[in-house]
Amino acid sequence: MVPTIDGKLHHFTNAGLYNGLFTLYDAETHTLWNHITGEAEYGPLVGRTLGPPGNQLQMNVKQALEQDPKTEIAISDRVYFAGGKQFGTASGGIGPGRGGGGGQTPGGPNPESVMSDRFRGTLGKEDQRRPRMELGLGVWTATTRRYYPVARIREHSAAFLDRLDGRAVLIYIDPESNTPAALFVKSASAKMQEKDVLLDNGSVVRSGALLDRGGKRLAMDRPQQIFTRWYGFALTFTGGELFGQ
């Protein structure tokens, strides 16, 4: 997202919960913003957007370097663990009791998580088509909003092609990070083979990178996407499509 409004930098914090999702709040105008779409929802800047949102993809270090060896990293003072060692000095990092709405654990979001009362009290009218806390991939364009439950992606052998606004889009669960993802491709079919997604044009998705048949890295074109729970997607994109239904 772009935190600049009319040429002026705004400073954002997490101000609370709405629809079970954390809400952005800017110190300059006290406006509340949706953290997924970047749209102002309450306050003087309603009608404005911190856009475009841009993709924030979940992956591991190995995959990030496979995709782009020049990737940079920023590390804060908060405690984290890597290679069995503790880094950082300030408390407040991940812990077993955190994430009443998301249930984050060191291994990723917890599919068995139960929503706390504090989160539940902020929910609007829920979409009953899927279980509230189910995990999945939300994909959206200017005209399409679609949710792919992880369970349904797995029913399709964890890799398949769909159509999104007339384009072929690969929907898959990355075998290394266990994270669902979407990628525009020029292919008619896809299949998972061990840790690779094989496309019928000879290219392959390996460690999160798209490679041609000669192993050369190709540019990746991804639709806007977010790995989130059903309630988060359905309450943000009311009436959105549900894959397979």
Next chain:
Amino acid sequence: MLSRFSVGIIFAAAALAQAPVMPELPKGPATPGFDISRFAPTAVGTFETFYVKETYPLKKVLDEGKVSADTRLLVFTTAAGKLALITDQMTYHHIAQGQAHNKDWMATF
């Protein structure tokens, strides 16, 4: 020995120090369908935004052992290229802001 007055002062100061300060909210307007009565505010300072001042080559940080190959990241694109944040740190910060090539960016999690 503390006098009764001193003890009262200490208790009052402790109460003031612990009183949560909630974010100041305007009186609208709201987008259609947004119901401010369902908003549950979080005390100011509960989460701190990560203001990024420095970045480092991920490969170098991996070689130094400060991350491991399986460390989970949140990766996005800035005007300077791909930037990674450590997912476990972002579960606390929720928001990171910075600047690359004179363009401001913000990431949320």
